[in-house]
Amino acid sequence: MSLKRNILDLRKRKSEVLKGGGEKAIEKQVAMGKLTARERILYILDEGSFHEYDLFVEHVGRDFDMEKKKLHGDGVIIGTGTIHGSPICIFAQDFTVAGGSLGLMHARKITKIMDHALKMRVPLIGINDSGGARIQEGVDSLAGYGEIFFRNTLASGVIPQISVILGPCAGGAVYSPALTDFVFVVNNISKMFITGPSVIKTVLGEEISMEELGGAKVHAEVTGNAHFYAESELECFDQIKKLMAYIPWNNKQKATKIEPQLPKKKTKIENIVPGDPKMPYDIRDIIGAITDDSEFFEIMELFAPNIVIGFGRLNGETVGFVANQPKVLAGVLDCDSSDKAARFIRYCNAFNIPIITLEDLPGYLPGVDQEHAGVIRHGAKILYAYSEATVPKITVIIRKAYGGGYIAMNSRHLRADFVFAWPTAEIAVMGPEGAANIVFRKEISEAEDPDAMRQVKIEEYKEKFANPYVAAARGYIDEVIEPEDTRKMLLHALQVSANKAVSGPSKKHGIPPF
């Protein structure tokens, strides 16, 4: 009898806590177009797989009458479950409970599940929806953030860490997502900033809306803080599940291999690329003509679109693509695109994902703004990341590979394992126009018709150097291949590289140009 009573008592206690912030607060959450924390978890995880912990944790605030307040679960839900049948750890801040504000016990719940994820070597997904530090708990809440940041750093490169911004994430709180691998944002719902619009207005007189300052679009397109942008929470959850299918569960594993498929696209690769190297095309059409089922899962689609990064599969196995995009800014490297590519290369390297580089770029973007924004140190990141990477690294030079861009895009000299070139490749110190102007300066200026002479000299240079054979003669490229054979060559190169083993000098860590 009494046992039965104990169980009923447990059920009563549970149902009380599961109400979160109560009906009114949940109504408000729904009115903002948001799902509740628990609904979000259930959508992301496999059906029926979620198990919650620390349901009965209570806050420890004793000042400002906080001791009289009951905060269910202290504003955060933690637990484990599965995605695609494999276990993961997850936490979700509950905005309906004290605005999801972070106090000592709230932070302890998060760090508990983080420790668990790292120990068990399973991915961690964090859903952020919080007004920020719980001011009433003072320095305890700062301590909480610090403990989270430390663990984010500790787990970096060991387990995948995913941040989903589904509400405000302001002040110090933004640094946890910034330390994780992938950040997901949703239009009209995600808000991230260090200093909010009202403070900015007061101290600087600059007027800006929350959306313009730190909305989803801004972070996906301008700042590069977000990697995936969705129009709705449900679309966002689908993106998360899709991403999880491409990546391994920890740094000791490889991504799950699936049934190999042929590319769907019938387009002949050679019909995609215009013969004139100054004309644009969409590099993603080439990727689609190479990958299994023509699938390409693009990352950071809106930020620095002059370089394209993302996952695809070759023979059922995940590969990372880094590709110059001639369609946007002629595919130049600049501060943002270098930053974007370098970080992705390091992600692939940390998680045993081979990197395929598709190259077609005229060089670095000229301009005072670029130089002053530090294109030297940003550009150096891409050199560092490629050089450091020890996963299989394969390059296909499609058209232009000029100057510093040629070196940076996983050249032989940075220890690419295979470098293939299409017969349309131009591997040279710069394009024919620029080179002719310098090499034949005298002939051009002294000619009766300098413009005609310039054209003659450009053609002469083009004939001699704008091809893959000078580089092939030095062994800098391994093979000049027919475009139609690209997939075949990549599959073989990956097969050969499957047991690749290289090691560098022993060191604590390098000093990348962060």
Next chain:
Amino acid sequence: MTEKKYETIIVHSAKYLTEYTRKYRNRPIWATPDENLIYSFIPGTIIDVHVKAGEKLKEGDSLLILEAMKMHNNVQMPFDGQIVKVHVKPGEKIPKKHLMLEIKPL
């Protein structure tokens, strides 16, 4: 593809057809600073203007007080010279990069 209107980017004398990003369009365009134009370096309120047009001053002389973030910033004459024109008056709220004074060296 030929119907689409493309922008151009020039790298090493070669002109490439391509699209621009919003960020590229909004990039700051460099202009050599004119040392005879004194702009506000921060948004704020003009508390006091100490000079009038035609006045001759020495380097370091106070020109005006600009209050921003609760601080009174004393804006000084960068070199020996003369005031050409005063564009602000006390009490005026100004944004960042607002032209406050025109001066010329003597």
